[in-house]
Amino acid sequence: MSNSEFGERRGLIRWAVRWFVAVYYPRVEVAGVELISQNQPVLLCANHGNSLIDPVIIGIAARRPVRFMAKAPLFDHPVIGPPMSALGMIPAFRGSDDAKQVRRNLESLDVGAKVLVDGHAMGIFPEGKSTDHAHLEMIRSGAARMAIQAAEEGAKGVQVVPMGIAYERKEQFRSSVLVRIAPPIDIDELLREHEGDGRRARHALTTELETRLKQVVVHLDEPAWEPWLDDLEILVPPPADADRTPGRLLWQRKTIADAMNYFLKQDRPRAESIAGQIEEYRGQLRAVGLQIDSPVMRMNGLQTLARMTWNLFLLILLLVPAMLGTLYHILPFVLVRLIASRMDQPGRLTISTHRLLVGVPVYLVWYAAVTICLMFYEPRIAWLSLIAAPFSGLVAVYYWRRARQTIVLMYQESRLLLRKAELKRLRQLKLALSDRLAELAAEFAGTTSDSPDSSS
Secondary structure (H helix, E strand, O other): OOHHHHHHHHHHHHHHHHHHHHHHOOEEEEEOHHHOOOOOOEEEEEOOOOOOHHHHHHHHHHOOOEEEEEEHHHHHOOOOHHHHHHOOOEEEOOOOOOHHHOOHHHHHHHHHHHHHHOOOEEEEOOOOOOOOOOOOOOOOOHHHHHHHHHHHOOOOOOEEEEEEEEEOOOOOOOOEEEEEEOOOEEHHHHHHHOOOOHHHHHHHHHHHHHHHHHHHOOOOOOHHHHHHHHHHHHHOOOOOOOOOOOOHHHHHHHHHHHHHHHHHHHOHHHHHHHHHHHHHHHHHHHHOOOOOOOHHHOOOHHHHHHHHHHHHHHHHHOHHHHHHHHHHHHHHHHHHHHHHHHHOOOOOOOHHHHHHHHHHHHHHHHHHHHHHHHHOOOHHHHHHHHHHHHHHHHHHHHHHHHHHHHHHHHHHHHHHOOOHHHHHHHHHHHHHHHHHHHHHHHHHHOOOOOOOOOOO
16 A cells, blocks of 8 residues: 555544544534644643543644554554554553563654654653543653654754643533643753753653643642532532633633642641531432432522423423434444443543444444335435434434433422422522632632633
8 A cells, every 4th residue: 555545544534533523522622722833843742531532632623633652452452453553543562551562662752753753743641541530640751752852863843732631521422622732842942951961851841741731631639639629510610701612611620620729738727628518518418319419409499490391391392303313223322332331441431432432333334224224115215314313313312311300300309399498408508608619719710810711
């Protein structure tokens, strides 16, 4: 196969992969895209929270072809391996995978440096592994080694670009993604600062990369506080005047994490006092069968009634198309969930990846099989079915998610119907807690200018 044919093949596969990921995550917000050069060698360094989806999101954000390093065992996977190789990904040999192969990682870094020398974009996850947690793992030296080596081998204008990726709910179909890009690090300038000493420059680059990544990722200095981060996302929603962008909730999650770091460092007793109050509130909700995100705690009686009435109207209106979509997709849906669940690792790291890897071929085969069968009956119905099937599937997903919310809301409201005094007491408790949190939010806002409008 010629180089041009390989390039065309890789471009087609890249387009198909990005299209499928864009369907799964249709709302991707990129902040600071202008910081990624389109004509210089760039090393894109990001946190790694969503297995094989992260490289695709980075490629979408970068708006240029990007080659990536991925752990070597994935290339032996019968489903994942072939497309990874076709996309030009480079195997990384980690000691945690096979201690005997770790020396080969230097060869992989050499390949990555050559990509930069040729003026292209290279992507790497400097934590060295995927993680579900809301904190940045230790940054390893591979990214710095690659960038410095490329500059020493003659690459001009190499830039290291830190990128933070946050998922609203990475396992949920059609949820949002926020990509924040920090100012790039100029390698030529860094080498000049250290008088061409590559070793000192590598150490300085690794330290600076970690600092800038923490500025754009959702990072808690103390990971044990992550449960409170989840609660605070619910208790402290984005300001009413905040821009309603796809990543609106993720901007707020980042702000809350930064505020937690600030108060744990500057006023720990007050932070621990608030945490105790949240824990007490959480326990009292649990005692009456509610969760901290229960809708009845966010709305008064009239709002709850209006919400249930609107949801019931939508459920009735969409009943027929949702049922048709459910019946059409029930077999491949169950099959995909069954197969993908057997592939998943603990936590949420690989759920979306495996659902995509399994779902794409299963649904394509299913659509083709149904269309061929209907062709023998009536070609026009077959083509109409093929065109309508994806839309009916989306309606079914929306319908059952809305139905679940309505059932939960009705159940919670009925349980508390005869316990109005208890509900009133809990709402007053939440109001007092919200007032304390608002004071902290105002205080933190006065210490920083980091916001969607001012951040790069």
